[in-house]
Amino acid sequence: MSDPIIKVEGVSKSYGGVKANVDITMGVERGSITGIIGPNGCGKTTLFNSIVGYHPIDSGSIQFDGQEISHLLVGDIARLGMLRTFQQTRIYGKMNCVDNMQISVSHRGDSKFSMFASRKGEIKDRAEHLLEFVGLYSKRNLISGDLSFGQQKLLEFAMALMNEPKVLLLDEPTAGINPTLINGLIDRLRRANEELGITLCVIEHNMRVIMNLASHIYCLANGRMLANGTPEELQNDQRVIDAYLGGH
Amino acid sequence: MSMTRDTKVTYGLLALFGIFGPILFPDYTLSIAYLWMMVLMASTWDTLGGQMGYNSLGNITFFGVGMYVSAIVQVSFFYEGGVAEYTSAMGSIKPEFTPAEYFWGLGLGILAAGVVGLVLSVIFSSFMFGLRGPYFAIGSLGLAIAVAEVTITIDYVGGASGISMPLFPGDIEFRSTFFYILCFVLTIISHFLLRWLYSTQFGLAINAIRDDEDKAEAMGIPTLAYKRIGWAIPAFFMGCIGAVAGNMAGFIDKEVAYPIPTFGIFMVAMALLGGKGTLWGPVLGAIIFHVIKEATWTYLLNLQWVALGLILIINIVYFQQGIMGWLQTKYPERFGIVVDTSTVTDADGKEAA
Numbered sequence A: 001m002s003d004p005i006i007k008v009e010g011v012s013k014s015y016g017g018v019k020a021n022v023d024i025t026m027g028v029e030r031g032s033i034t035g036i037i038g039p040n041g042c043g044k045t046t047l048f049n050s051i052v053g054y055h056p057i058d059s060g061s062i063q064f065d066g067q068e069i070s071h072l073l074v075g076d077i078a079r080l081g082m083l084r085t086f087q088q089t090r091i092y093g094k095m096n097c098v099d100n101m102q103i104s105v106s107h108r109g110d111s112k113f114s115m116f117a118s119r120k121g122e123i124k125d126r127a128e129h130l131l132e133f134v135g136l137y138s139k140r141n142l143i144s145g146d147l148s149f150g151q152q153k154l155l156e157f158a159m160a161l162m163n164e165p166k167v168l169l170l171d172e173p174t175a176g177i178n179p180t181l182i183n184g185l186i187d188r189l190r191r192a193n194e195e196l197g198i199t200l201c202v203i204e205h206n207m208r209v210i211m212n213l214a215s216h217i218y219c220l221a222n223g224r225m226l227a228n229g230t231p232e233e234l235q236n237d238q239r240v241i242d243a244y245l246g247g248h
Numbered sequence B: 001m002s003m004t005r006d007t008k009v010t011y012g013l014l015a016l017f018g019i020f021g022p023i024l025f026p027d028y029t030l031s032i033a034y035l036w037m038m039v040l041m042a043s044t045w046d047t048l049g050g051q052m053g054y055n056s057l058g059n060i061t062f063f064g065v066g067m068y069v070s071a072i073v074q075v076s077f078f079y080e081g082g083v084a085e086y087t088s089a090m091g092s093i094k095p096e097f098t099p100a101e102y103f104w105g106l107g108l109g110i111l112a113a114g115v116v117g118l119v120l121s122v123i124f125s126s127f128m129f130g131l132r133g134p135y136f137a138i139g140s141l142g143l144a145i146a147v148a149e150v151t152i153t154i155d156y157v158g159g160a161s162g163i164s165m166p167l168f169p170g171d172i173e174f175r176s177t178f179f180y181i182l183c184f185v186l187t188i189i190s191h192f193l194l195r196w197l198y199s200t201q202f203g204l205a206i207n208a209i210r211d212d213e214d215k216a217e218a219m220g221i222p223t224l225a226y227k228r229i230g231w232a233i234p235a236f237f238m239g240c241i242g243a244v245a246g247n248m249a250g251f252i253d254k255e256v257a258y259p260i261p262t263f264g265i266f267m268v269a270m271a272l273l274g275g276k277g278t279l280w281g282p283v284l285g286a287i288i289f290h291v292i293k294e295a296t297w298t299y300l301l302n303l304q305w306v307a308l309g310l311i312l313i314i315n316i317v318y319f320q321q322g323i324m325g326w327l328q329t330k331y332p333e334r335f336g337i338v339v340d341t342s343t344v345t346d347a348d349g350k351e352a353a
């Protein structure tokens, strides 16, 4: 790996007796789309939580953009430019879509954000533009909690883009999305990566999606790193087939 | 600030009432002054409670502290004997303040009350915002009770026997009018400050904290900074209005300064009745609540508490979103809430639907 923006080295995390992550080492190349796959309960979400500072890790090191971040808190890491979306989808349910978008602007030091900024002009235009990008423009004035689960998922993705992060960690972005919409979503993820220059790291159970999207994939099993490589390499890796792909 | 016609008419009517009410009904001047005070309390409570979702039962703390701070400032600035001598005489010392001394003292007192309230809220913020939901509510109530108890142990401010406030240099009618104007003006200032704040990113940030604080944190919103400001604003205004209320009462002690079971609860009840989390809900709630309270006081003396309790029960059981919330769901267009715009087409509209 020539230029990793995220570097995870020897990270372990257990919940009481459950060893959710054991000695995980991985990297995410700057500008890439990297995938993470593995059976249910193998520790994918736990790894995301460790990276974004949601909980302290037991041992190991995590670097973002050359800086050690394993001791930082969620908010600090977000303000460095690394965001995550949630497997369960989290939005501000009593606010309408445009408001959800407008409050998702970046809070990084170099941004123009101000606590008491007006909500007209540039911020609003960008909010509406991104809602259009994910196909929610006509829903923009609806209370976001009234949207369907799939629509909320799209809104959460748009909110993350509004923040202009350097890296976006997506926890199962296509779960609950209508199969006919999935191609559109893959296309949008790719455009976010290419046009907006956001590095993506994607947890995904949908093999068609992840094999299409990612240039490099990591496979976890039982909390350990089982294998990694290009989609083709993983599809032909006997250990991955045994642990995960077997049924396909 | 852009306003709809409804809003302009509402402001016009309120202004007419605020200006001509006391002229037409001079006997009710102080009652209307209390009405504005309730509007201020409910509206500023709602910043933290309604807009940010932290249901404080302790905002009355700043009211009481403000009252005492103002008393100290008013006495210490112009009475040579000092505060301790003044309070230990238990009201038998009546210094002759000139009008200029009195009004300067009062002005500085109100300002100091606001500032001390604000500083106190920032101190509270450092440990209170670790609590969420009912724990924050009960914790803040505990703060109010604790501060009230501590106050009466301080002999410097008269201990349990309280403080007689400096005498107003003017006749009783002028006195009522003067305090009326103070209450009205403070309420107007707080209202327009909140109106502006809610129109900025600040308004959305505190709403986001209310809806999902962990998500807000994960999106990089500096939540603690917002929460601090979200409490500092009510604390400042509660301090100021406490200073005014202390002078209106003429005598302050624990009961006057920390009316936890009355004003402390009323401000929450009024915001819930009118509709929490809206700019106008607490205003409407305060007006209705005050009118009912005064009317039942006059006509149903013994049943006043029963009547108020009944309203609260109906509110909580049948109208949880309050009057404004109910109106907004019933007549969304009147509030500029566009539910759907089928006229505007976008490329993926059908797809996402």
Ligand SMILES: Nc1ncnc2c1ncn2[C@@H]1O[C@H](COP(=O)(O)OP(=O)(O)OP(=O)(O)O)[C@@H](O)[C@H]1O
Pocket (backbone or CB within 6 Å): A015, A018, A019, A020, A038, A039, A040, A041, A042, A043, A044, A045, A046, A047, A087
């Ligand atoms: N907060 C927690 N407390 C205790 N155990 C937990 C907690 N979170 C996760 N675990 C356990 O850690 C293990 C890994 O969970 P994790 O959520 O990381 O799996 P996952 O790979 O994301 O699975 P899925 O594909 O189902 O989302 C599981 O055994 C789970 O039960």
Ligand SMILES: [Mg+2]
Pocket (backbone or CB within 6 Å): A044, A045, A046, A087, A171
């Ligand atoms: Mg998971």
